[in-house]
Amino acid sequence: MEADSGTVLFQHNADELMPPASMSKLMTLAVIFKALKTGQIKLEDEFLMSVNAWRNGGAPSGTSAMMVPVNTKETLEQLLQGIIVQSGNDACMAIAEGMAGNEEAFARIMTEEARKLGLTKSTFRNATGLPDPEHLTTARELALLSRHLIRDFPEYYGRFAQREYQYRKHRFINRNPILSVELGVDGLKTGYTKEAGYGIAASAKQGNRRLILVINGIERQDERKNEAVKLLEWGFKNLTEYKLFDVGEVVGQARVWGGNRMFLPLVGANGVHVAFPRLPANQRLRAEIIYMAPLKAPIAKGDVVAHLRITTPSHAVSEVPLVAAEDVPAGGVIRRGLDTLVHMAFRWAL
Missing domain, CATH: 3.40.710.10 (DD-peptidase/beta-lactamase superfamily)
Known part of the structure; x- marks a missing residue:
């Protein structure tokens, strides 16, 4: 494990119970x-x-x-x-x-x-x-x-x-x-x-x-x-350190419920940098944004609202916190009502 990021570089039976x-x-x-x-x-x-x-x-x-x-x-x-x-x-x-x-x-x-x-x-x-x-x-x-x-x-x-x-x-x-x-x-x-x-x-x-x-x-x-x-x-x-996103660079969007907008841009608080074992030229990192959707307004800029999970073909894993790039105040009554209908209809899941 790389201590700063918590990136797991190599694992075998890492979650198997054992006497320590x-x-x-x-x-x-x-x-x-x-x-x-x-x-x-x-x-x-x-x-x-x-x-x-x-x-x-x-x-x-x-x-x-x-x-x-x-x-x-x-x-x-x-x-x-x-x-x-x-x-x-x-x-x-x-x-x-x-x-x-x-x-x-x-x-x-x-x-x-x-x-x-x-x-x-x-x-x-x-x-x-x-x-x-x-x-x-x-x-x-x-x-x-x-x-x-x-x-x-x-x-x-x-x-x-x-x-x-x-x-x-x-x-x-x-x-x-x-x-x-x-x-x-x-x-x-x-x-x-x-x-x-x-x-x-x-x-x-x-x-x-x-x-x-x-x-x-x-x-x-x-x-x-x-x-x-x-x-x-x-x-x-x-x-090897991989620089994926600069400070302030938008990583992705998250759906917001009850706010004055439907989507919230997500960024890494200090950009997104990860350390992994050096990858061969023909291999790529895989990344996915993880959050409990939808996010509920109000949301303050800088709040941790999601994680970016990054994996390698060899199953090394790193998770980086993602924060709100902007404030999302609560929306009006009509906006919240429409979001409630959508929420009930589609049953948001992880």
């Missing part, structure tokens, strides 16, 4: 970052490592752990590093209990936040990604979640690039295997369980271009690294 393993912690972190940004919690706040969090996510669990001693408190600042660098399940559980009372309640908040972000398929049953048959998401939704973290929490996103972390006597190395590769990788999170296989949600930036990658279900750890590197190299090498 520790990539689930991206949603755990999204909830935490939101609470930090709104002032609900602070980095200096301390969270208790309960017996439950220690036993099920700490040293006795045999899973990835930050190794916080049982019945001690640790600051959110330290726990965040334990999650991002070491994928500490104990740290996730301690924060979940501290913020929501118990991990199950925190997982419900995670799912609610997913819905607010438009992630309709994701369901979270815990804060860690440990196996649960109902704890599922998709590669597409993990990519969109990664994009949300990058765009909406720039003050915290840089933490994903932390290479190592010393906690007490433990020295942890970031589990992201491609942070050290010279591709501009600066995040995000790996995952592994026997059920899920090896996975990674990663992002890399070269110049002004940022790519987001999600893969899962890989059989071997080294194969995960190799596939991630190959896909990112392919993306940066083949990505």
Whole structure:
């Protein structure tokens, strides 16, 4: 995925439900970052490592752990590093209990936040990604979640690039295997369980271009690294920007109901520019305007009223918002009456 536009450059089974393993912690972190940004919690706040969090996510669990001693408190600042660098399940559980009372309640908040972000398929049953048959998401939704973290929490996103972390006597190395590769990788999170296989949600930036990658279900750890590197190299090498419409250039028209005119010109707020893998000379882009017709007046110039969906023969997809090029005030009684008859007769659809 190209991060700025959300263009999907390559996909395979992108909407298939899958167990995300520790990539689930991206949603755990999204909830935490939101609470930090709104002032609900602070980095200096301390969270208790309960017996439950220690036993099920700490040293006795045999899973990835930050190794916080049982019945001690640790600051959110330290726990965040334990999650991002070491994928500490104990740290996730301690924060979940501290913020929501118990991990199950925190997982419900995670799912609610997913819905607010438009992630309709994701369901979270815990804060860690440990196996649960109902704890599922998709590669597409993990990519969109990664994009949300990058765009909406720039003050915290840089933490994903932390290479190592010393906690007490433990020295942890970031589990992201491609942070050290010279591709501009600066995040995000790996995952592994026997059920899920090896996975990674990663992002890399070269110049002004940022790519987001999600893969899962890989059989071997080294194969995960190799596939991630190959896909990112392919993306940066083949990505080309196409300028389709200038600023102010009309893209198309939309039918208006109840206004002083029947049709509204649509434009891209900043023109229409998309990034796709380079097309062969004999291939063309396909574009269609998507909106719920008819649009209801009044409409203000600059309102987002439609989207331009652009696809390539290889099924790469990009959607660009289209805005009203002009104001459309409400029409008179006769105009609205005629439009009502047309609306009832033809049953406008998407």
